[in-house]
Amino acid sequence: MTQRAEFTAEVDQNEFLPEGGRLVDAIVTVTARGTELRDAGGTPTAAQVIIVDTSGSMAAPASKIAEAKKATAVAIDTLRDGVAFAVVAGDTTATLIYPARPGMVPASDRTRAEAKREVARLRASGGTAIGRWLWMAHHLFLRQQAEVKHAILLTDGRNEHESPEDFARVLAACEGSFVCDSRGVGENWSATELRQVASTLLGTADGLDRPEDLPAAFRAMTEGAMGKAVADVFLRVWTPAGATIRFLKQVYPHVEDLTGRRVEVSARIGDYPTGAWGAEQRDYHISVEVEPDPVGEEVLAARVSLVSGGNLLIERLVLARWTDDTALSTRINKQVAHYTGQAELAAVIQEGLAARDAGDVETATAKLGRAVKLATESGHTDTAKLLGKVVDVVDAPSGTVRLKKQVAGVDAELANVRSVKTIRVKKQQE
Amino acid sequence: MSTGTNTAPACPEHGPPSDPGHRFCEVCGRDLVTGAARPAAVPPPDGRPAPPPWVSSRAPDGPCAGCGEDANGGSYCDHCGRRRSAGQDHAVLDLGAFAGATDRGRRRYNEDALALGRAGAAHAAVVCDGVSTSTRADAASHAAVEAGIAALLAALTAGDPPETALADSARAAAEAARKAAVPEDRETPPSCTYVAGVVTADSVTVGWIGDSRGYWVGAEPGDAACLTVDDSVAGQVAAGRPVPVGAPADPTSRALIRWLGADSSDAEPQVVMVRPVRPGRLILCSDGLFHYFAAPEALAAAVAGLDGGPASMARELTRLAVEAGGHDNIAVAILPVPERSSGGVT
Helix, strand or coil: CCCCCCCEEEEEECECCCCCCCEEEEEEEEEEHHHHHHCCCCCCEEEEEEEEECHHHHHCCHHHHHHHHHHHHHHHHCCCCEEEEEEEECCCCCCEEEEECCCCCCCHHHHHHHHHHHHHHHCCCCCCCCHHHHHHHHHHHCCCCCCCCEEEEEECCCCCCCCCCHHHHHHHHHHCCCCEEEECCCCCHHHHHHHHHHHCCCCCCEEECCCHHHHHHHHHHHHCCCCCCCEEEEEECCCCCCCCEEEEEEEECCCCCCCCCCCCEECCCCEEEEEEEEEEEEEEEEEECCCCCCCEEEEEEEEEEECCCCCEEEEEEEEEEECCHHHHCCCEEEEEHHHHHHHHHHHHHHHHHHHHCCCCCHCCCCCCCHHHHHHHHHHHHHHHHHHHHCEEEECCCCCEEEEECCCCCCHHHHHHHHHCCCCCCEEEEE | CCCCCCCCCCCCCEEECCCCCCCEEECCCCCCCCCCCCCCCCCCCCCCCCCCCCEECCCCCCCCCCCCCCCCCEEEECCCCCCCCCCCCCCECCCCCEEEEEEECCCCCEEEEEEEEEEECCEEHHHHEEECCCHHHHHHHHHHHHHHHHHHHHHHHHCCCCHHHHHHHHHHHHHHHHHHHHHHCCCCCCCCCCEEECCCCEEEEEEEEEEEEEEECCCCCCCCCCCCCCHHHHHHHHCCCCCCCCCCCCCCCCCCCCCCEEECCCCCCEEEEEEECEEEEEECCHHHHHHHCCHHHHHHHHCCCCCCCCCHHHHHHHHHHHCCCCCCEEEEEEEEECCCCCCCCC
16 A cells, blocks of 8 residues: 555535626535554654743742643653654753754653653743744754654743744744644733744644643644644645635634745645644635626636645635526525634634733723624634633623623633634534 | 628638637637647547547537637636536537537537447437536536447447447446546536437437437428437326336426436436338437427428538538527437338339
């Protein structure tokens, strides 16, 4: 067997447009399947850098640094034999604590034990400069040939010891070099910063309610990276002459706007990065504006494919057909409507929380009220629950809310960082 | 055909096209701008030596009809994205002794298809009508006529009798139509009807699935008959046959009860054979033609008013249907049966 991967894809759309109609929306669901993903021995090579926040605040309470050390040890134990790895301690600067000499070493019983000995010696002191930590990881990955390059980053604080400009510059330089999953612990991390890291480096971001959750989170992130079967996958989109891609977003499992990430392949073809794939399912929402054609005409509005290392993994078509039958053209596609709502939900939560931080009570109340209404309508109970910690819900169906006077800082950050998480449309609604 | 102010290029063999906007000669498929001849239809490889050649109404590769860009292959233009029609808008297939023609009528796409070929002295034709409620019906109809004619000629060449050859042909056409489906078609995969005919020295045989028809139109007035029974509720009722379970209850329903496509398992044709004693012709056609000339006498009357050989007659029949309204695509094949040398009628 030389088959590298089993990918399937489905397009959900209403291809019928009224006379003069220009907008074509479709949800493309891509599924990569389990055990057939790689033949035995064909597992991609991997490298992982574990970045652990050792700033002074990690000692208050002391359980944070203790759990962080435990979590790092668990992540090290989860590494497959032969996976290149390194451990970086982050404060105002970045320190490579393992291996002793600059570089990365393959995981083995010996190197894992050595690394865990170094992790046990970590002490908390100093500030927080996340960009410098990522920069160190970037340099470590530069010399690695591995197909899957993955970093996990833990922080408990805001990025206070470097300018936002420096942070943005480092992120831009790291783009495409490795995938980074980040987690916030404690009360003082910034959801905006972690989402920025996740967006640019194609990973996930989340907050942990308790330090005790750290080891499980580190294991899950490392297992996820070890389970990646195909690295550097791009969504390739062809659109006809005269058409414009209004947006291309990943909409499940979380909202990620890829529109601006386009890399031109040719005049009508662009690639959008999606990172590495294990056995998983992701949904994408593509919205194309096309030149209207006469009734009866049929046009290919987009050809969406998944490519990796020059291989075409799967290809699907998004169509546009003009009709004078309004029963067809006015039909609303459930998937498109659902994810349009989920993307709006993410946006109003972020905008509402930003307004609240800026002291704009009116905007915050309106936006968060809309968020409560959307979350309730779509059955997004986790988000509704999180919003309930930030606002008092007077009437969920109409979105009537009042801002809470006292909100634990972490609740607002959790609501923010998780705003991009989406749910799938329920089968019976289809 | 008017030449008045027509400055469009003309075919060196067949003159100017019927519409000055046409880029290709509708007779031979020549590109009127570049002058390149249409590439010869190459039948699919077959285990047997030198399968008999055939022709079909499939559109040649060439620039997109929508934007004029030279966009290669595929169902959609690689430049403007418009669906590329599998068939030609208008085509006349002329094999001399027998011929066929198709026209898109007032429809945007021509989803009717036809193919003609010879196996020794036998003349054969296949006509498929794309079901308009299915997606990309032209993909099914063109795949079906080509697979159908190839299988038909191969079987006839191997010495099979016409009725067996027609069963082979229908099965090959059904398989090809089924394979025309792609995931984007969802619940309406490409589908089509099928009618095929074989004329030998002493027999006329017709096989069909669906509601495309075969008519016998004799040279003598009053000698005309519809040889086929439509695979629709109305067709079965009219023929005094039982209506299958699950078919529409309305006895006048013209909805198909048998067709070719990924959503159908039909592959066995109904077959009828006649041994004409007087000269005449077998006419195979889609409903785009017989909608206007349903009664055999009406079709016979239309044919009687036409001059010229089979090609001219086929072209004129499509013109009559377009003039009568052209509500649907039209495809027609005309296979003359000459006077039998053993017959006594002069």
